[in-house]
Amino acid sequence: MVISHLNLDRILRKTVPVIVFLLLVYGSFLYSYYICWNEIYHHHSKSTGIGLIIGNILFILLIYFIWLQMFLVGPGFQPHVPIYKFYEDYRDDYESIPPPDYFICTQDGYPIYCTMCQSIKIDRSRHSGDFGKCIGRFDHFCYWIGTVIGKQNYRLFMQFLIWFQLYFVYSIVTTSVFIKDIYRRRNNSLHPQIIVLYILLAFWLVIVFALFVSHVYYLWINITSIEEIKIKQHRRDKTPDPQAFINFKHKGERYVLRYSSLKDHIWNRGLHENWIQVMGKSVFFWFVPWRGPINDPHSGDLKEQDYYVIVGDYFEEISDKFKQHFIERIERKDYESKFTMGCSDVGSSDV
Ligand SMILES: [Zn+2]
Structure with a gap:
């Protein structure tokens, strides 16, 4: 057989x-x-x-x-994130929230959407077939342990x-x-x-x-196992540098910038910040194996229409170095495109 x-x-x-x-x-x-x-x-x-x-x-x-x-x-299920409202006169028959200052996007600048969860994916989130939900900072499925490791x-x-x-x-x-x-x-x-x-x-x-x-x-x-696997695959197969895109707000305008997910470790905020992101702020719980570092994993129920409130501890911040790098590139017009909405609806892509 x-x-x-x-x-x-x-x-x-x-x-x-x-x-x-x-x-x-x-x-x-x-x-x-x-x-x-x-x-x-x-x-x-x-x-x-x-x-x-x-x-x-x-x-x-x-x-x-x-x-x-x-x-x-559990690995930590990301809260439900409604579609982004890019303009004030945006049609309001959908639940929508103002977009965050930056987010990983498609080449056109639209947010990554999970059709199964009916939610925008928080940066570094990934849909898990095992759980049927998007998992924040998805790391890997551990065969030795038998479950998904996430934020x-x-x-x-x-x-x-x-x-x-x-x-x-x-x-x-x-x-x-x-x-x-x-x-x-x-x-x-x-x-x-x-x-x-x-x-x-x-x-x-x-x-x-x-x-x-x-x-x-x-x-x-500050990379996840999945990110490392992708990097290794590209090195092994010698395929072109995998490109990723970020929608970045600067002086009231939004821009789409290209970066390399192979070489640019945009999440690397220095050892101290990286450590706190994974191990939490409490020194006591660095050593004592009790629960996860996220205080309120159900913050999706919050009524406040603010991206940062909704995602809470699931927010993934890029490094200051890359924030500065993106700003400098925007100022010297080294960006993919200026982000403007092509139609009255928010486009989506399940990547
Ligand atoms: Zn999902």
Whole structure:
């Protein structure tokens, strides 16, 4: 039977997290039983053996707790954003709001619209087929974890990677402390399960560490995994520089400017701002894995007709450097076009 790419994808999305879950249970059992109980408790120190088992259980419970939260908190669904009212005499039989000072647009300067959500997409938002909704600062679908990572659960995702690594380091270090004695006492041999445990720990530590380092890099320059994948694809295929467009307001007029989504990291606002955008302002919650950084994920219900109020924490701000860069380009007339409405209705595009 031939399994199509789509079916394989569906199967992997459901099975990989279950395998990871079971491997974690299995590895935890190997560590607790073969190292802590059989060796340390019986041949070294009872209190150390019990203490390490408790430490192991607490680590596992914390990891599952963060994992569960990533599902419960969710990736963060962007609020509903009505169409933009570009002129005062704009027909008002549609719900419309004044446009923000800048937004990512089509080549013609129109906002990106999601026909499924019937809403304008906030910058960096992306429609998720899994949830049937647009997700703010969509990062990626994580096969290991089994859910979408977005603006709301990205902090939990980073904390998950950190605690996962700490757990592996804890297991490897405590096992290594006793491994020489175990080896000698067993006449220069090791139980096969202990070797399996070592391989599992080393394998997972390398995988999680590599994932963590990539995400620290993404956070550093403020790109999402999806953006990074697109950049890599273009480099690999050697296709022309992918162009993107921004509708930018300057001195009461609006302009459409072209930029490179490959080279111009317009969202990169410096490490400090990038960090706060993902991890939130509270230092306490940088370390404590509890909920996401967005205070009111349902701000779409707000009545105030102001873009910035409606989108709240989902607002994506471009860097001061690029704001200045766009202004300079407008002043030297280096723009795609001056934005004017071509018809009485707001055009839309689902990109
Ligand atoms: Zn959508």
